[in-house]
Amino acid sequence: MEHGEAAVFLRNQIVPQRSQLGRELKKKIRDRSAKVGVVGLGYVGLPLAVEMARKGYQVTGIDLMREKVDAVNSGMSYVLDVPSETLLSFVSANKIRATQSLAAVEKLDTLNICVPTPLRKNKDPDLSYVIAAVEAIRNHIRPGQLIVLESTTYPGTTREIVLPILEESGLKVGHDFFLAYSPERVDPGNQKYTTHNIPKVVGGVTARCTEVAVLLYEQFVESVIAVSSTDSAEMVKLLENTFRSVNIALANEMALTCHSLGINVWEVINAAKTKPFGFMPFYPGPGLGGHCIPIDPYYLTWKARMNGCEPRLIELAGHINSQMPAFTVRLIADALNEKGKTLKGSRILGLGVSYKRDTNDVRESPALQILEGLHGKGASIYFSDPYVSSINIKENTIKSIDLTAETLRSMDCVVILTDHSSVDYALVAKFSRLIVDTRNALQGYSRSDVVVL
Ligand SMILES: NC(=O)c1ccc[n+]([C@@H]2O[C@H](COP(=O)([O-])OP(=O)(O)OC[C@H]3O[C@@H](n4cnc5c(N)ncnc54)[C@H](O)[C@@H]3O)[C@@H](O)[C@H]2O)c1
Incomplete structure (x- = not known):
């Protein structure tokens, strides 16, 4: 969307007073009238959608893959942690519906982005899915929305990449819309810790952004921890997964030595x-294996190197594990x-x-x-x-x-x-x-x- 279009778009809206936007959204979140959306219905997004529906929200799941959209709308789960009976019960009660169309964004009050963050062949971060999702959201954004990035990524992504794209709409973060980062910690196959009882870390671009995002997660997650910035929240996830990678590498080196x-x-x-x-x-x-431990430490080492820091231990761990x-x-x-x-x-x-x-x-x-x-x-x-x-x-x-x-x-x-x-x-x-x-x-x-x- 061009800047000119954004201005027209805004002029054609009856936009409530900026100060009221946050209050109205918080009220909707509390009384469950907020229409919530999940972008990316994979291992992370589908369990999140189900948890939100369980707490009474009407959830719209958006995914580019037709097969996933059709499966969700017919109550057929493709994620082991989500039983089909559970999904079907929410779909039948009109609590969850899925669509391929990003135009659905306009009708939603909150959006959680759970798209893939893989590596390129040279092990540099590939943010193309995040950028594509955020650009599509920008084309349909409206005042009063909360957008939370959950995809694992390097510190600075929300502030340096996501925010500028969304502000191309002409809307201002912290005033017209709210933007936060919250790392997803779901552990597929874990019966004891699932979306509702894994503590959730949240960092907003502004204090109001943090406040609104914390309120949303508090509705369906037992414990929510606010940190001071999106950068810190992004770094939390990379510390957790780098911790695992380095310690697994030590265990592997012990195995080779033994x-x-x-x-x-x-x-x-x-x-x-x-x-x-x-x-x-x-x-x-x-x-x-998986989409986390072999990949996430490279997001950190890439960013560290961009800033003149040589993270040798982390790279060595990746080498041993590989x-x-x-x-x-x-x-x-x-x-x-x-x-x-x-x-x-x-x-x-x-x-x-x-x-x-x-x-x-x-x-x-x-x-x-x-x-x-x-x-x-x-x-x-x-x-x-x-x-x-x-x-x-x-x-x-x-x-x-x-x-x-x-x-x-x-x-x-x-x-x-x-x-x-x-x-x-x-x-x-x-x-x-x-x-x-x-x-x-x-x-x-x-x-x-x-x-x-
Ligand atoms: N899988 C895990 O155990 C796990 C745990 C914690 C964090 N994460 C992180 O969460 C993120 C998502 O991982 P996942 O395992 O759920 O991935 P996934 O591949 O299972 O699901 C991602 C979904 O996003 C969809 N998608 C891609 N681009 C899109 C777009 N522009 N608009 C709408 N949908 C789009 C894909 O079709 C896919 O269905 C990644 O950053 C990952 O690192 C994953």
Whole structure:
């Protein structure tokens, strides 16, 4: 939208007094008459939409993908943490509806933006989804709206990127509209902590922005923590995920060191965690996956470098973690070698391919890299995952196979890549000829020859 158009747009509106806008919005938020919107109906946006509907709001979900919009409108959930019955009950009660049209923004009072923030090939931040969403919102923005960015990003994004685009509308932040950042901390597959009881950090561009955004979240989240700026709120999320990346890298380095010394790293960690203070256990694994931990630290290192700071520890952690899939392939090759077999020609079953336990998300999953590595060395690869029906390896679609005694017996090696809780590990322990366990899932099962990470 051009500046001239924005002025016309504003002149044609009956705009309440600026000072009243915040008061009116807060009243609507409190009495649930606010029409709330979620832009991006993925792993983050859909649970958020459901939580808002649960607290009595009428929610409009906006997504560019027709399949997701159609699925939501027919009450069919594609996010494991959101049961279809729950979604259907809100859709049937007209509490949730989805649309592909960003024009819906005009009718909404609040908007939470939950679009992807991936990396470019060179590991620089890719804000193209955020920018596209914000530009579309700018074209339909009206006075009195609250806009909150939830996508994970580097400090400064809301103030330096989002705000200038929205102000191209001619509206002024803190007066005509309210803008805040609130990091999303949802942990897919976590039954104990979900959207309503994970504390929410909020930072507004102005004090009034913070006030309105805090009020919105207080309606459906048990605890809300206000920080002084959007930059601080953005940095909170990057600290949390960098903390995980660095500590997982330490656990992975411990695993490699223990392996070279013939020590079981799992036994060491389990004993170390008995210390009641000053130690928090992190565990090794076949590599990092998902849309957060492998990606978010690079948002921070990019911004740090732009400001003359060299974040070496964070980059080293990323490097160590990225070596784990290749190490796992070597571990499997060595285990087969011990049995007098070569990787080439062996039948290998990957057990669990999503990036973490009890989810169906295969984005950035190290399992895919490992299966691809095994395939590249001439192994015949198979997989079994109760939550993932098919994966693509080198342009071939492979379908999940049932975990039966016959399947297990027919494999030269079973490699546990993700420890889903519904898998029958007793069956795996009983019928597999050779097992490589990257998650210590077979601890406690009577089998002494399991090769652990
Ligand atoms: N998945 C997680 O566990 C998790 C946890 C915390 C934070 N986050 C962060 O939350 C953000 C969203 O992640 P996600 O996992 O939900 O992603 P996702 O890919 O599951 O969902 C994003 C959705 O946004 C839609 N979209 C993209 N551009 C759009 C646009 N311009 N307008 C409308 N819709 C658009 C996509 O079609 C998609 O459905 C990311 O920044 C991520 O880092 C994710």
